[in-house]
Every structure is written in structure tokens, then in C-alpha cells.
Amino acid sequence: MGKVSRDSKTLAVQATGRLRHAGLRPTRQRVELASLLFRDCDRHVTAESLHDEVTSIGVKVSLATVYNTLHQFTQAGLLRQVIVDAARSYFDTNTGDHQHFFLEKEGLLIDIPGETIAVAGVPTPPPGLTVDRVDVVVRVKRA
DSSP states (O other), X not given: OHHHHHHHHHHHXXXXXXXXXXXXXXXXXXXXXXHHXXXXXXXXXXXXXXXXXXXXXXXXXXXXXXXXXXXHHHHTTSOEEEEEETTEEEEESOOSSEEEEEEXXXXXXXXXXXXXXXXXXXXXXXXXXXXXXXXXXXXXXXX
């Protein structure tokens, strides 16, 4: 039990630092969500899956707060939003250069390293605009 408590405290301290570095105030709910999001390797979550995860450990937070927090984290550069269709988007803790495979039936996103895909023929944007990034989602199914 002491180890879990110490690990939780360590995660909270790390999450607090990450939030402050990104210019976000480390509220209790932001720290709880950041601790879950960034505790392991890179992850893809939906607001619903993160809400289920956080409530399963006894943290009281509304789904609306989870949505708002994920969008705040995205605006601060801590997450990357991946929209797979009009009704579904994922939040990716890996903000580096990469693309995704998407298993539609399973709702599973899998990273594709950035150097394995080359995007050609990106049109020149209108005057005063620059291309920020190009997102590629390759839809796959099990054979």
C-alpha cells in the first residue's frame, strides 16, 4: 500500500511539473487526469475511455470536465487530437511526427512511425497560411 501511495505521489509531482511547464494551472482534476495519461508509454484515449478509467479509481470528475481538460491539454501541446470520423476522436500522448493505423471495428489506433510515410502533393495553402501538419489515418482490418 505504501508503494502505491508513493507511486501516486510521484506521478502527481511529475504531472504537476508537466502542467506548469505547459503553462496550465495544476488543478486537482488536471493533475489526476495527467497522472493517468502520462504514467506509461504513449497512449491513445477517447474522452469516454479516460472518464471510465478515472472514475474506476474513485476520482469524481464529469465527462464534460474530461472533454474540456483533453482539449486544454491539446491546446497546450501536451496531446495531439486524432479525428477518425465525425463522431470519434482520440487524444494521443505522442505529439511527435507520426501517423496512425485504425482498426475500425475494435476502435484501436496504432502508431505508424513518422519516417515510414511520405505525403506528396500537399497543395500550397492560401496566402498568409502555412501547413501545420498532415494527419494520415490508414484504416485496416484483421485478415
